[in-house]
Amino acid sequence: MDAISKDAIYTIQDIYALPDGERAELIDGQIYYMAPPGWKHQKLLNFIITEINLYIRNHNGNCEALPAPFAVFLNKDERNYLEPDISVICNASKLDEKGCHGAPDWVIEIVSPTSRVRDYYHKLIKYGTAGVREYWIVDPETRITTVYTFEQDTVEQYRFGQDVPAGIFRGFSIRVES
Secondary structure (H helix, E strand, C coil), X not given: CCCCCCCCCCCHHHHHCCCCCCEEEEECCEEEEECCCCHHHHHHHHHHHHHXXXXXXXXXXXXXXXXXXXXXXXXXXXXXEECCCEEEECCHHHEXXXXXXXCCCEEEEECCCCCHHHHHHHHXXXXXXXXXXXXXXXXXXXXXXXXXXXXXXXXXEEECCCEEECCCCCCCEEECCC
């Protein structure tokens, strides 16, 4: 969905004032409402986060992999509030009951019809400039996972069914399939 108004500037308080059950993200003061995810989206999310959490547990990792809805406050301002599908945070000091304050190490977004522009453009810029180390866009429509490794300034694409290496965990990959 598009922002509700290009003229108004909204804050995190406007997000907190939304009616119960209504979800939205705030990017540079613009509210973007979020449609409920479909079952294919949730199936992909469940599979990917399970693989990540199993890897972390089996390797005594200190990172947390958290699914949406989970708040990420990228900037120290009142005009940005995101809920990535999956956030992996390796610095526990960024976490509190409200969410993650600062950039997660790894963010994964699963594209839905209403989030396409946000995931590929708005969020790509926000995550890249905020210090996210790695950003995956998993696109069920094209069956492609696009991996942005900001530290190396690289972009790679993988078709569903291929192993997608996770840059923040050496030797770990996920075979994304729908």
